[in-house]
Amino acid sequence: MKTVARDTKIVERLALCSIPVSIGVMGLKMFAWWVTGSVALLSDGLESFVNVVAALLAYFIIRYAQRPADHDHQFGHHKAEYISAVVEGVLIVVAALMIIQEAWGALFAPKLPDAPVLGLAINALAAVINAVWATMLIRAGKAQRSPALTADGHHIMSDVVTSAGVFVGLILAVFTGYAILDPLLAILVAFNILWQGYKVISHSLGGLMDKALEPEEEAAVRETITAHSQGALGVHDLKSRRAGAAAFIDFHLVVPAGMSVGDAHDICDRLEDAIKAVIPGATLAIHVEPEGERAHGQKVKVEGTPS
Template identity: 45%
Template sequence: MQVPLPASNKSIALFSLAVSVVALALKYAAWAVSGSVALYSDAVETIINVVSALAGLWALSVAERPADHNHTYGHYKAEYLSAVAEGTLVLVTALVIGREAVEGLLHPHPTTAPYLGILLNAAATLVNLAWGLTLVQAGRRRRSPALQAGGQHVLSDVWTGAGLVVGMLLIPLTGWIWLDAALAGLIALNVLRVGWEMMRDSIAGLMDEAPSSETLDDIRDIIATNGRGAIEAHDIRTRVVGAITFLEFHLVVPGSMTVEEAHTICDRIEAGLRTRMGDTLVHIHVEPDNMAKHEGIVFWPRPETPETATPAPQVLHASIAPETPGGCPE
């Protein structure tokens, strides 16, 4: 169950804002007709969705700006700032909901028109389910932290909504009016968990945390496949910022190789990386054969006596380089 995607991330953010407003209207109506503490808590959380959608719209607008003299690497990290802000708002919301839950447990009161409230909340849950799946899919495909964070937050509302529907159905059947406040408390705990996960992932992006081992393996495989003619590639470092991958490494070539030949190898590696990884900013520091470390990706077993039939490159390990790498020779 997914919604057709608009063309741009900014259009998605605008649509997300509209969906959040619709869900908020339904949940507010559910609380208004029932007076339920749990449904009130759910509506309060949805207010954060609206605020987060506005923040995401701002972040995507900034992230799409081209690089300038003040931000030579682009504005991609604006998405992480949005996700951190959203996570902070979610944590504050959890505290507000928790306070209402405690008040409801201390002073429980029966709900009115519970079935109508449940029906309205269920409608909002279905809206969130369709849109949450769409956002997560879009965020993964477009490598957008803001879209993924928004989608995960919306999907957390789905689980909350499903639990509320079941729990609220039990109240008129069992007469346990305290269950209303207990459900609000569970909502607060779930919101707290989601907020922490969002902040953790976004802070990792702001701190330039290395990508997953699978991504690193893909990068090494691409370099090994397209780097024939070189001796080795070592000191590989990479980070992913939003939709772009930053990559730098040292490429050792025979000392007798011309600048043009080395440049051709660099171009081939860069083309392979962009084909598989999408937007990629690559810095390659080309070095002569006496700088070989015999680690990382080794293309020749013995640099001084290469055979005519070059064996398959060996991926040994990637190390962290203390130097600041240069670029591919022009």
């Protein structure tokens, strides 16, 4: 497996473009609500208002996270993106609660929407725009390892689910004459949004808690060590953590007791270059120890390393 180095210009440009897109979609949805008076469409519009706030937050956090390391933040500012993603998850939950509040009141005084065809057409247009944009953000966020961009994409995709549910519900309400379907559907959609918010928050908290590399990434690191550790006897205590686009990897490298510092250094340089080619943005710390040393009384040898 080989990951791709982040293109900071792509990440920043997409984050910036999210702002006018979210504002335009919110305008369409609020216009659809104004035309119809539907509480479900109002709820959809309220979620889009949260999207605007989230897009603004994501843009400024992404710019901050891409700052180079400084004296106060010597490992960089990468984790700021996780903060943005957590806040965005909270905003998703807030949007769901706002929807439930609006729909709850309408349950006791339901009414069929006015001009439903025009309102649904406007809302459908907004949903299509959101679906295309959310797909772009999620793909780019994963490819560029941007938690903030990915969270923004999932947030917008939850909005698409909302719009689809509202569309179906309003059609049923109009054709059956059961006006209560409008607020009932809004509540059901709100619970789906709550679930999306939970997933965004839990994933982002994993990053803030120094979650290790993904299993396939760690496997790639081990394979790379095996292929480029000629001259060494083995490694142990391999540890890693992911911080947005950055990865931090450290391990102990066991070498023959009589090996010179220069030769051990050459092996470390070779390993660093090979691992950085597989995990772009990685920062490595390799502790060299002579044969006979044992971490915690036991050396754990990476399978396939020289004996």
